[in-house]
Amino acid sequence: xxxxxxxxxxxxxxxxxxxxxxxxxxxxxxxxxxxxxxxxxxxxxxxxxxxxxxxxxxxxxxxxxxxxxxxxxxxxxxxxxxxxxxxxxxxxxxxxxxxxxxxxxxxxxxxxxx
Amino acid sequence: xxxxxxxxxxxxxxxxxxxxxxxxxxxxxxxxxxxxxxxxxxxxxxxxxxxxxxxxxxxxxxxxxxxxxxxxxxxxxxxxxxxxxxxxxxxxxxxxxxxxxxxxxxxxxxxxx
Numbered sequence: 001x002x003x004x005x006x007x008x009x010x011x012x013x014x015x016x017x018x019x020x021x022x023x024x025x026x027x028x029x030x031x032x033x034x035x036x037x038x039x040x041x042x043x044x045x046x047x048x049x050x051x052x053x054x055x056x057x058x059x060x061x062x063x064x065x066x067x068x069x070x071x072x073x074x075x076x077x078x079x080x081x082x083x084x085x086x087x088x089x090x091x092x093x094x095x096x097x098x099x100x101x102x103x104x105x106x107x108x109x110x111x112x113x114x
Numbered sequence: 115x116x117x118x119x120x121x122x123x124x125x126x127x128x129x130x131x132x133x134x135x136x137x138x139x140x141x142x143x144x145x146x147x148x149x150x151x152x153x154x155x156x157x158x159x160x161x162x163x164x165x166x167x168x169x170x171x172x173x174x175x176x177x178x179x180x181x182x183x184x185x186x187x188x189x190x191x192x193x194x195x196x197x198x199x200x201x202x203x204x205x206x207x208x209x210x211x212x213x214x215x216x217x218x219x220x221x222x223x224x225x226x227x
Contacts, residue, residue: 004157031213040123042203042217043158050212058214090157094213101213102148105157 004106012112013081021076023091031094032074036087081113117141118206120218133191135221137204144206149189152201194225
């Protein structure tokens with residue numbers, strides 16, 4: 001049981017390049033989330049999904065797109081990377097269990113845009 | 115406007131003593147609160163949570179207290195151990211909001227041997 005995995009772990013992009021970050025979970029969770037964490041700050045929600053085929057915007061969605069074609073995968077795309085998108089990206093998943101919404105996080109992807 | 119605030123960026127305590135981490139929130143719709151622990155180069159891991167219908171929840175050395183009238187919660191770690199040194203994030207969610215959590219900026223706890 002791997003939990004939540006993220007690919008790649010590190011990436012350096014030039015301004016204007018595109019890339020896709022992959023998140024996979026093997027816990028059969030319905031909900032999945034993408035966050036970014038900047039130095040000295042908490043996690044800010046980019047996009048999230050409440051089920052296969054559905055996505056919604058979070059707090060900071062501009063410059064990112066997502067897709068959830070399969071329940072276990074949640075992809076985050078950067079179409080034209082900007083230096084302001086330099087950050088650590090975390091994927092998480094959860095399932096509603098009574099009143100709990102604890103999230104299970106992946107190890108993160110450190111992205112640098114030059 | 116930040117809805118979840120952790121006003122202390124850092125806290126240093128001696129091994130064996132109590133660590134108290136604080137968190138304030140502004141949104142009355144929040145009805146579930148969580149604490150996550152994060153080590154460097156790892157993702158956050160869930161630590162403990164509390165529902166708004168309770169004022170205390172205990173799990174081993176970790177206790178979370180909730181004061182709804184003051185919109186304040188705190189995490190107590192007793193006794194503190196060097197392995198507890200990490201960044202602690204407070205998070206709040208509303209049952210009606212797809213399980214989304216709003217996170218504070220975190221408090222870095224250092225436990226000195």
